[in-house]
Amino acid sequence: MYRPVHCRARSPPRAVVAPHAFRLCLRLSPLLLCAALAACGKQAPAEETGKSAATLAVTTVPARTRELERSLTVSGPVAAVEEMQLGVEVSGLRVTTLEVDVGEAVRRGQRLLTLDHRMLDAELAQATAALREAEAGATLARANLARGEGLANDKYISATQLDELRAARTTSDARVGTARAARDSAALRRSFADLDAPAAGIISKRLVQPGQVVGAGQELLRLIRDGRLEWRAELPAAQLAQVSPGDVIELAAPDGTRVSGRVRAVSPGVDAATRTGTVYADLPQPQGLQPGSYLEGRIGTGHAQALVVPAAAVVLRDGFSTVFTVDAQQVARQVRVQAGSSTDGVVEILDGLKPGARVVVDGAGFLADGDIVRVVDAPNGKSVATP
Numbered sequence: 001m002y003r004p005v006h007c008r009a010r011s012p013p014r015a016v017v018a019p020h021a022f023r024l025c026l027r028l029s030p031l032l033l034c035a036a037l038a039a040c041g042k043q044a045p046a047e048e049t050g051k052s053a054a055t056l057a058v059t060t061v062p063a064r065t066r067e068l069e070r071s072l073t074v075s076g077p078v079a080a081v082e083e084m085q086l087g088v089e090v091s092g093l094r095v096t097t098l099e100v101d102v103g104e105a106v107r108r109g110q111r112l113l114t115l116d117h118r119m120l121d122a123e124l125a126q127a128t129a130a131l132r133e134a135e136a137g138a139t140l141a142r143a144n145l146a147r148g149e150g151l152a153n154d155k156y157i158s159a160t161q162l163d164e165l166r167a168a169r170t171t172s173d174a175r176v177g178t179a180r181a182a183r184d185s186a187a188l189r190r191s192f193a194d195l196d197a198p199a200a201g202i203i204s205k206r207l208v209q210p211g212q213v214v215g216a217g218q219e220l221l222r223l224i225r226d227g228r229l230e231w232r233a234e235l236p237a238a239q240l241a242q243v244s245p246g247d248v249i250e251l252a253a254p255d256g257t258r259v260s261g262r263v264r265a266v267s268p269g270v271d272a273a274t275r276t277g278t279v280y281a282d283l284p285q286p287q288g289l290q291p292g293s294y295l296e297g298r299i300g301t302g303h304a305q306a307l308v309v310p311a312a313a314v315v316l317r318d319g320f321s322t323v324f325t326v327d328a329q330q331v332a333r334q335v336r337v338q339a340g341s342s343t344d345g346v347v348e349i350l351d352g353l354k355p356g357a358r359v360v361v362d363g364a365g366f367l368a369d370g371d372i373v374r375v376v377d378a379p380n381g382k383s384v385a386t387p
Contacts (some may be wrong), residue, residue, distance in 0.1 A: 055372050055373065055374050056363050056366060056367065056371060056372075056373050056374070057363065057373070057374045057375075057376045058324075058326070058332075058360045058361075058362055058363035058364070058367070058373045058374070058375060058376070059360070059361050059362040059363070059375070059376060059377065060326055060358040060359060060360055060361065060375055061309070061310060061313070061358065061359065061361055062355075062356050062357065062358050062359075063307055063308070063309045063349065063353050063354070063355055063356065063357050063358075063359055064307070064308065064355065064356075065305055065306065065307050065308075065355050066305070066306065066308055066346075067303050067304070067305055067306075068303065068304060068305070068306040068308060068341070068343065068346075068348055069300060069302075069303050069343060070242070070300070070301040070302050070303065070304055070341070071298050071299060071300050071301060071341055071343070072235070072239055072242065072243070072298070072299045072301060073296065073297070073298050073299075073341075074233045074234075074235060074239075074296070074297060074299065075233070075294060075295065075296045075297070076231055076232045076233035076234065076279075076294070076295070076297065077231075077232055077292060077293065077294050077295075078229055078230070078231050078251075078283070078286070078289050078290065078291055078292065078293050078294075078295060079229065079230060079231075079232055079291055079292070080204065080224040080225070080228065080229060080230070080291050081224075081225070081226075081228040081229065081230045081282070082224075082225040082226075082228065083204060083222055083223070083224050083225070083291075084198065084199070084201070084222065084223045084224075084225055085219045085221075085222055086112065086195060086197075086198070086219070086220055086221040086222065086223055087195075087214070087216075087217055087218050087219050087220050087221075088115060088192055088193070088195055088214060088216065088218075088220065089192045089216050089217070090115070090120075090189060090192045090193065090216055091214070091215040091216040092213060092215070093115040093116050093117070093119075093120075093193060093213065093214065094115065094116045094211060094212065094213050094214075095113055095114075095115060095116075095208055095209070095210050095211060095212050095213075095214060096114050096115060096116050096210070096211075097113060097114045097210065098112075098113045098206075098208065098209070098210050099111055099112060099113060099114075100112050100113075100203050100206075100221070101203065101206060102203055102204065102205060102206050103202065103203065103204075104202070104203050105200075105201070105202050105227065106197045106200065106201060106202070106203060106223070107197065107200050108197055108198070108199050108200045109196050109197060110196060110197045111194060111195075111196055112195045112196060112197055112203075112221060113194075113195045113208065113220065113221070114193060114194050114195070115192075115193040115194070115195075115214070116193070117190060117193035117194075120186070120189050120190040120192075120193055121190060123186045123189065123190075124183070124186040124187055124189075124190045126186070127179070127182045127183040127185070127186035127187075128183050128186075130179045130182060130183070131176070131179035131180050131182070131183045133179070134172070134175040134176040134178070134179035134180075135176050135179075137172045137175060137176075138169070138172035138173050138175065138176045140172070141165075141168045141169040141171070141172035141173075142169050142172075144165050144168065144169070145165040145166055145168070145169045148161065148162050148165040149162065149165075195220065195221070197223065198223075199223070199225045199226065200225075200226055200227075201223045201224045201225045201226055201227055202223070202224045202227045203221060203222070203223055203224075204222045204223065204224045204291065205221065205222035206220075206221055206222075207219055207220055207221065207222075208220040208221070224291070228282070228283075229283045229286040229289055229291060230261075230264065230280055230281060230282055230283060231249065231251060231261060231280075231281045231283060231295070231297055232278055232279065232280055232281075233278070233279045233281075233297065233299070234274070234276040234277070234278055235276060235277055235278075235279060236270075236275060236276055237270045237275060237276075237277065240266065240267070240270065240276070240277040240279070242301045243263060243266055243279050243299055243301060244263065244266065244301075245262075245263050245264060245265060245266060246262055246263060247262065247263040247299055247300055247301055247302075248260065248261075248262055248263075248299075248300045249261050249262065249263060249281045249297050249298065249299050249300070250297060250298050250300075251283075251289070251295050251296075251297045252295065252296065252297075253287070253288035253289055253295075254288065254293065254295075255288045257287070257288050259283060259285070259286060259287070259288065259289060261281045261282050261283040261284065262281060262282055263279055263280070263281045263299065264280045264281060264282045265279075265280045266278075266279055266280070267279075279299070281297075281299075306340070306348045306349075307348065307349045307353065307355055308346040308347060308348055308349065309323060309346065309347060309349055309353070309359050310345060310346055310347075310359075310361050311342055311345050311346060311347050312361050312362070312364065313347075313359045313360060313361045313364055314337070314339055314347050314364075315364050315365050317334065317336075320336050321336070321337050321338065321339040322334055322335065322336050322337065323335050323337055323349075323352075323353060323359045323360070323364070324359065324360040324364050324367050325357055325358060325359055325360070326358060326360065326373055326375060330372055330373055330374065330375065331370060331371070331372055331373070332360065332367045332368075332369065332370065332371045332372075332373050333369060333370075334367075334368070334369035335352060335353060336352055337349050337350075337351065337352035337353050338350040338351040338352055360373070
């Protein structure tokens, strides 16, 4: 007899774990748990380290008021106080000797150059001879007049003849005067052939060569009178009003030395086009300076009370001078200020800060507005330089 066969669905096969693998898992479980706990234990110090790194240690000092030297820093050229353009007053003569060169120091009356003066010598000799002839005629006329007056007293000559003798003497005296003037004129022209230094100084330029034919009024040499140099600076009206004659100026020479001088004059007004005026400063000892060089100078304009902070406390942010203050919550606050002159390691604060406000010095360049900071003493136990 046929019997129905009942089919049963098979259950999915079970994973068979070997006994030795199971025992291995039991042994590793405590080790894995310890590793996880160790990892959790290390995470907390890392967070604390990150928090500590975000807190920057800084030093602060108060902004103080002190007497500060006022000064203006401007640039200008070095020039001769008086530069003389030298030439001759005769034309068409050739230079025969040139006795100086650029850079030479000369004394007053020293011969600088000589022109060909042979023609001038001949003219002078002719004028001298004419003068001697006129003087001889005048001597004869005076002698004739003296004899005529004696004859007129004895009635040997008439009054008319005596008047003619007197006229002859007057005419001869006039001829002497004319001849003397001609002689002096010729001597003066002869002197123009020699160019002498009108004052002591330094030859700054030479524009002539031996053998060159020159003209009257032509510039041949240039002389810095007494070797005196000055520094000229163009200042706007607001700064010009701060400068007075007698103020001390200081220049940096190209060789690194410092050259001092004093303001000699200040222009009484400003130019209508440039709105600037000129300051003229004498340089009594201009060693290392050359006319025409363009140098930066500092003009001391006196002393005044000013609010100052250390130079390291002022940093640039977005092109503006900025300092950082620290509030009670140890948060750095950015304060934009108007900085003035800088001297002796301090900067004048014209606006934006009150006296006594504590500003960050060490670390100011690394701060941003709102950073949390930690105020500490100066490193190595040294006090921070205060203004």
